[in-house]
Amino acid sequence: MPAVTLQDVAARAGVSQATASRVLNGSTRIPGEGVADRVRTAARELGYVPNAQAQALARASTGLLGLIVHDIADPYFSSIVRGVQAASRTARKQVLLASTDRDFDIERESVSTFIAHRADAIVLAGSRQSGHLDREIEGEFGRYRANGGRVVVIGQPLAFGSAVEPENHFASAELADALVASGHTEFAVIGGPASIRTSVDRRNGFVEALGRRGLTPLVEVSGNFTRDGGHSAAQRLAAALQLTPDHGRKPPCVFAVTDVMAIGAIAAWREMGLIVPRDVCIAGFDDIPTLRDHTPSLTTVALPLEEIGMRAVALALRLDADDLRERVPGDVILRDSTRLS
Incomplete structure (x- = not known):
């Protein structure tokens, strides 16, 4: 049985495909409530599943947050991950998680993958080796931020992006x-x-x-x-x-x-x-x-490890300011x- 298409939904609801897309993919340009209800009903009756990439384009946001940690088995990082996940759920974001074992190649691949998936923000948890990013990663982050992506570090601040820094x-x-x-x-x-x-x-x-x-x-x-x-x-x-x-x-x-x-x-x-x-x-x-x-x-x-994770998400989602620094006492x-x- 072929998959139900957006065109099928539009035909059932008696609207154009563009109108159906605006309703189902989360565009801010939503038609009148009666039209929107017809489109949603048609989608439900036909079993239509919205395309995540189309939704991201309509909303200018994927709802994804990338999180990179050194070692997920370390209770320090797993506690931070718990805080990041809790804050992300509240904000209706999904977390993409990568654990790198302090390997620059894995970190580089993870950053590239998160950017390719158009994550709204990327959080780096843990100190960098010698306090610096790999130059290739830094270049990727520069292009990512130029396109509206946000970067937050948990640990010592980088030359760019926001940071939550334990004292x-x-x-x-x-x-x-x-x-x-x-x-x-x-x-x-x-x-x-x-x-x-x-x-x-x-x-x-x-x-x-x-x-x-x-x-x-x-x-x-x-x-x-x-x-x-x-x-x-x-x-x-x-x-x-x-x-x-x-x-x-x-x-x-x-x-x-x-x-x-x-x-x-x-x-x-x-x-x-x-x-x-x-x-x-x-x-x-x-x-x-x-x-x-x-x-x-x-x-x-x-x-407060979970709180640190939650504060990192709050910085990642702030659109009114960039390159903020928050210090966390012990x-x-x-x-x-x-x-x-």
Whole structure:
């Protein structure tokens, strides 16, 4: 059975094909209500399915929003995705999602695909390597924006587009101050890749705050922004500090620049017979949802991750202004993982 065409609907309703198109494809030029009702009734009776591309042309909008994240399995990004989806549903937008594993080729392909599908806006979640976009992607975004597309970054702002920027540097400094105030005097750091701005900002904010109090980390190690990255870094840190089970000394306090890395570190130390916080204390950053079930409860900086996703959508849909910047503060939460006995 051949598919029902727009011409079939127009003939059933007794109107021109152009009139039927304006009614069914969402044009702002809709004919009188009686005519529109006849067209909708004819479409329903015939089982006509509107063409999405035709609707987009009629409305000058596809209703699509592209979202690019580094790793959908990371609770940090999955929480942001949840916020983006919630805000998009409210705005009657559909989300196209790409997870890139920090691979520029995948990111480039994703941007090209979203632009080809005429997404109304594209949101990039997460720090760029060394703070810059690939030049080819930047060129595509330039053409995209010239044609009315909107770009929003979650993380450090780019040279163009809007941004929702967590206060990584300031919040990690607040964490350092809170830990010193709670009695800690010896610190170490598990950082992330030096090419990633988020990692650098969090590390620098923490270390600089310690420096203002005359303190310097005993050891600094780094790893990938993953659970396994934190696990490996924690093993090297324990060896450098010569940590042993029930060593009887005041435990050093380790700052891991993400909660995911902190969880990996705790797992590594547990395998070595080290107990948190008896032998070593640790704090993270993000307050990811999975911390609710983690023991010991993890000291961290809480970011409103779902809200960040929702705010990015709000910026993406604003037509009255461009290149806006919103900063998001973090809240220090002291929990059992840094409790001194």
